[in-house]
Amino acid sequence: xxxxxxxxxxxxxxxxxxxxxxxxxxxxxxxxxxxxxxxxxxxxxxxxxxxxxxxxxxxxxxxxxxxxxxxxxxxxxxxxxxxxxxxxxxxxxxxxxxxxxxxxxxxxxxxxxxxxxxxxxxxxxxxxxxxxxxxxxxxxxxxxxxxxxxxxxxxxxxxxxxxxxxxxxxxxxxxxxxxxxxxxxxxxxxxxxxxxxxxxxxxxxxxxxxxxxxxxxxxxxxxxxxxxxxxxxxxxxxxxxxxxxxxxxxxxxxxxxxxxxxxxxxxxxxxxxxxxxxxxxxxxxxxxxxxxxxxxxxxxxxxxxxxxxxxxxxxxxxxxxxxxxxxxxxxxxxxxxxxxxxxxxxxxxxxxxxxxxxxxxxxxxxxxxxxxxxxxxxxxxxxxxxxxxxxxxxxxxxxxxxxxxxxxxxxxxxxxxxxxxxxxxxxxxxxxxxxxxxxxxxxxxxxxxxxxxxx
Numbered sequence: 001x002x003x004x005x006x007x008x009x010x011x012x013x014x015x016x017x018x019x020x021x022x023x024x025x026x027x028x029x030x031x032x033x034x035x036x037x038x039x040x041x042x043x044x045x046x047x048x049x050x051x052x053x054x055x056x057x058x059x060x061x062x063x064x065x066x067x068x069x070x071x072x073x074x075x076x077x078x079x080x081x082x083x084x085x086x087x088x089x090x091x092x093x094x095x096x097x098x099x100x101x102x103x104x105x106x107x108x109x110x111x112x113x114x115x116x117x118x119x120x121x122x123x124x125x126x127x128x129x130x131x132x133x134x135x136x137x138x139x140x141x142x143x144x145x146x147x148x149x150x151x152x153x154x155x156x157x158x159x160x161x162x163x164x165x166x167x168x169x170x171x172x173x174x175x176x177x178x179x180x181x182x183x184x185x186x187x188x189x190x191x192x193x194x195x196x197x198x199x200x201x202x203x204x205x206x207x208x209x210x211x212x213x214x215x216x217x218x219x220x221x222x223x224x225x226x227x228x229x230x231x232x233x234x235x236x237x238x239x240x241x242x243x244x245x246x247x248x249x250x251x252x253x254x255x256x257x258x259x260x261x262x263x264x265x266x267x268x269x270x271x272x273x274x275x276x277x278x279x280x281x282x283x284x285x286x287x288x289x290x291x292x293x294x295x296x297x298x299x300x301x302x303x304x305x306x307x308x309x310x311x312x313x314x315x316x317x318x319x320x321x322x323x324x325x326x327x328x329x330x331x332x333x334x335x336x337x338x339x340x341x342x343x344x345x346x347x348x349x350x351x352x353x354x355x356x357x358x359x360x361x362x363x364x365x366x367x368x369x370x371x372x373x374x375x376x377x378x379x380x381x382x383x384x385x386x387x388x389x390x391x392x393x394x395x396x397x398x399x400x401x402x403x404x405x406x407x408x409x410x411x412x413x414x415x416x417x418x419x420x421x422x423x424x425x426x427x428x429x430x431x432x433x434x435x436x437x438x439x440x441x442x443x444x445x446x447x448x449x450x451x452x453x454x455x
Contacts, residue, residue: 014312016304017048018231018417025367028440028451033367036422040229041178041345041413042371044209046293047231053296054234054289064288065257065279079288082295083278089298090223090240091214097247098240099278100291104205105130107224107239108172110281111201112137114249120169122159122198124152125379126179126335131172131203131224132379138170145383148336149185153192160196169198175207179377179384179411181317181345182336183207190219201241205229209415210313210343212306215241227290231416232297236290239281247276255283301416309416313344316414316423320346323427329353329434333384333409344418347375347411349385350434355408356449361438364451366429368422371411381409 024032037045057078062071064079083098092098101107112134115121121135124143132142141159146152156171163169171193176183186202193200201222204213208225215223222241227234251258251274258280261273274280301309321338324330329351334340350358359372374381385407412426441452 015419016231016300016309016416018045019048019051020045021417021419027367028364028453036366036368036425038412038414038418038422038426039369039371040209040415040418041181041206041375041411043228043233044231044415045417046233047297047300047417049300050232050293050296054293057289057292061288063285075288079286079291082291085295085298086238086240089213089302090238091216092240093216095243096215096241097243097278098238099246099281100286100294101224101237101239101281102235102287103130103228103237104128104203104224104226105134105237107237108201108203109134110239110252111170111222111224111245113252114245114281115170116168116245116248118167120163120167120198121172122156122163122169123172124155124174125383126177127172127174127377127380128178128203128205129376129378130205131174131201132377135172145335145380149188149340153185153188156189157192157196160192160198163196163198165197169193169196171198171200172203173200174203174205175213176210176343176345177335177377177380178206178345179347179375179380179409180334180336181206181342181347181413182334183211183341183343186218186220194219199242206343206345209301211310227294227297230294230297231300232290232293234287234290234293236287236294238294243276246278246281249281251283252281253283257286258283304416313415316418316420317342317344317346319420320412320414320423320427323423324348324430327431327434330430333381335384344414345411346413347381347384347409349409350430353433354449355410356444357438357442358433359410360442360449360451361433361440362426362429364442365439366425368426368429370426371413373408375409375411382407385409 023035025035026032060071060074062075064076086098108131115138119138121138121140126145143155143159146155173189174184175186190200199221202220204223204225209230224239227236258274259272260275263271265271331349333347355372359370362368362370442449443452
């Protein structure tokens with residue numbers, strides 16, 4: 001059965017129900033307005049479906065794996081079923097492990113702790129700090145920011161060709177930039193890594209909420225992502241992929257759950273036999289609700305259909321970019337150019353405005369929540385702004401006062417739960433602020449630009 005263009009347009013333009021969609025916030029100029037949450041790249045609002053699933057399970061909550069009672073057994077089944085759901089969501093290979101962590105940052109630090117001795121790590125300077133910084137016990141090669149996807153692959157190939165071919169190596173790359181939203185050539189980078197005997201881990205924190213991620217299709221060795229960006233904000237994350245390095249590494253945390261058998265030796269010491277499954281790196285009582293919420297979000301996004309979600313998001317991206325293009329003072333930040341495929345993450349600067357001042361005015365005068373700063377991707381933002389890579393700056397908190405130039409940008413981000421009205425209000429607010437200026441006075445307080453209410 002064919003679908004009419006009107007029905008298709010309606011499907012594309014219908015957001016998924018999320019928490020907070022009816023929350024109102026006060027305006028410094030008086031009155032209230034429905035809050036426009038346009039900071040999805042930091043934390044996406046929870047899907048109503050996820051919240052309902054967690055609320056239905058909450059009365060049956062119990063500690064997993066070691067309890068004989070009904071609720072413990074029920075929770076254990078739910079926890080392990082969540083693991084299987086995530087594996088299906090990521091299209092994992094047979095034998096891959098799904099480890100539940102606290103976040104993408106935690107996942108990549110876990111993998112960093114599991115690297116074999118003398119492992120070489122290759123990472124672009126464009127990465128979020130979560131994937132740029134964990135590799136302290138390895139020999140790290142930081143690669144310069146590429147200006148095209150092809151250049152990214154060529155840069156990696158050259159670096160890998162110069163490495164010691166006999167030792168282990170790992171490439172870490174993002175799937176979608178948390179600054180520009182641009183999609184990276186993951187499949188091609190994976191092919192380059194494997195051609196040179198290296199493995200690759202995909203930071204999918206910004207990719208998984210927007211696009212289907214297939215471990216097998218992309219041919220990556222590991223994937224890391226966070227629940228709080230996947231519409232399941234309960235302090236949980238995932239590291240999924242090959243089992244061998246994880247199985248051979250010392251447990252990420254030592255304790256109950258990771259240990260299979262503990263015995264005393266005759267000399268008074270202790271011998272430990274560790275699990276070889278994902279439990280090896282999940283010591284302590286796990287975040288069952290967090291794992292369940294991730295699984296619920298995976299099911300909800302799958303059922304909604306990524307083709308529909310991507311089409312609707314592309315519609316919003318085009319609406320925002322077209323609106324900003326009408327403001328000459330706005331410069332959108334990009335590595336790969338205007339035609340590069342991207343997710344709903346757009347960063348920009350406004351001539352004549354301190355970015356913190358602009359973001360504060362959007363919030364205080366229009367009820368619009370965006371982010372300003374360096375977005376925990378300092379080297380990338382400095383490169384995009386054309387500043388000295390050594391210039392100091394804080395993550396999300398410039399020191400410049402309103403009206404002064406600052407080393408930071410503004411980021412607007414959105415996704416499956418964003419209504420049209422929110423992006424339309426954002427575009428109109430940008431135009432009004434640039435044309436008419438702020439209607440309120442602002443000052444710097446504790447490193448943040450805030451409305452001055454002292455008068």
